[in-house]
Amino acid sequence: MLRKGKQLRRVIVYIILTGFAVIFLIPLFWMMSTSLKPDEETMIIRWIPSRLEWQNYVRAVRAFPFFRYLRNTVFLTVVNTVGTVLTGSLVAYGFAKLRWKGRKALFLVTIATMFIPGQVLIIPVYIMYSKIGWVNTYLPLIVPCFLGGGAFTIFMLRQFFVSLPDEIIESARLDGASELTIFTRIVLPISTPALITVSVFTILFVWNDFFGPLIYLHKSDMWTLSIGLRAFQQRYSTQWNLLMAASTIISIPMIVLYFLLQEKIVRGFTLRGGIH
């Protein structure tokens, strides 16, 4: 009797979870299905298009300067990821393995900045960039990444570096190695998992960012995919199939990244919740 009840409960749990999983997948399926529909079928409810219109993807890509925006976005993503990994790990190492006055206080300030709403900072920062003539350049989007990346990056890397044994660093110091040598030759090579996690988060952030490019990039030839897609939508708002084709193309790299590095992304998220 008790066993039966337990089994029944298990079945119910699976049914509920499967129901939600289907609900979660439907929007994504709908996006892809719409992207392949012929023009006359976009406004009717049809799960599978009567014929798969792969040509929609070609039309979408030709309808706006897709490859230019792709190049701009890839450029920003690569440069910012390199900058974040390079300087973020340097800073995190300083917090994790070096002893200096004010270390603890500065780290607390760093943590606190993770929770400050950005809207109070953006106006003065914009004014500053505008006064030095950096609006309409990529510099406002790049420079912060070369100054340690962000609080979350530093926090994540610091947690990793702290877990490394002090002995290997100490013995290298006794051998007379400089701190920079220890950092580049010993610490970085054994930290690849953490560096990959930080890279993935930076890629996700830069690729998906809308607000930064919106306020700093006013020349259309500098736009990123997100901003370009917005302009595309304003022109072709009724052609859902083309809009969804463009949307799918922009989303696919992140979906691929997710399936390749899911564990790292999920663990990074739980780390943000303070659990190790």
Next chain:
Amino acid sequence: MKGHQRKKLLKQNMKGYLFVSPWILNLAFFTIIPIIVSAFLSFTKYDMVNPPRWIGFMNYYIMFKLDPSFWKALGNTLYYMFGSVFMKVFLALVLAVLLNNVAKGMGMYRTIFFLPVVLPAVPVMFLWMMLFSPNGLINRFLALFGINGPLWLSSVTWSKPALIIMSLWGIGGIIVILLAGLQDVPKSIYEAAQLDGANSVQIFWRITVPMVSPIILFCIVTGLISASQVFTEAYIMTGGGPLESTTFVSLKIYLLAFKQGNMGYASAMAWLMFLLMVPLTILVFRIFRRWSPID
């Protein structure tokens, strides 16, 4: 000997500062100076062409007494904040508890629930504009049950609920955080409760919720802080309408600062929001510190 030690200490300090120097510059230029400058600007009239002119509390006076659209935007923002965060956390908790009870296939479900989190915001918003359109998938689905679906994004009543429903698609982040917390709860507690004859609902409210309550609180507070900045949804999907029903404070700040060049008034608004958020920021900071001791 003492001088030697002091020299060594100084050298150690210099080494530390050298390593974190990029971050010190970052904090100075992108956090500390901006906070001070924004406080200053909030007491001025500033259009970026003429130098800022000190006008005392005028911006705040206008905001509180003469600008009903600010109160409307604040109301919209609070509506969205609380609506989306509580629904998100509740649904995420239910799904995380269910996932925690599953022996096989947990990874697959988690993969699916988390997937929307990694998608770029702009395509996701176009997708939901399509789903919410008057003849879109959602209303066709409701029609199956004889429900005449609302106009969603074009309806004053339903525009905010529509954005809240969309935000539920992104609960994967909260689910994985809660799930990690649930997995830390010792199994023996559940077994003891079951032996004492507690049913599932009792176990959920009396054991599960209290055991992960710090994590729930953390998710609620960080969720409120990030929802208070809701911008892209309104900018892309509704333009703040219909009838300002989705004009959130952040959209207002953006329009004031970047479209009308009213930097002073926009800063005052941003500062007021910041002050409203300070208690939440302190709270979340405290919880966070307790979990991740610095030393």
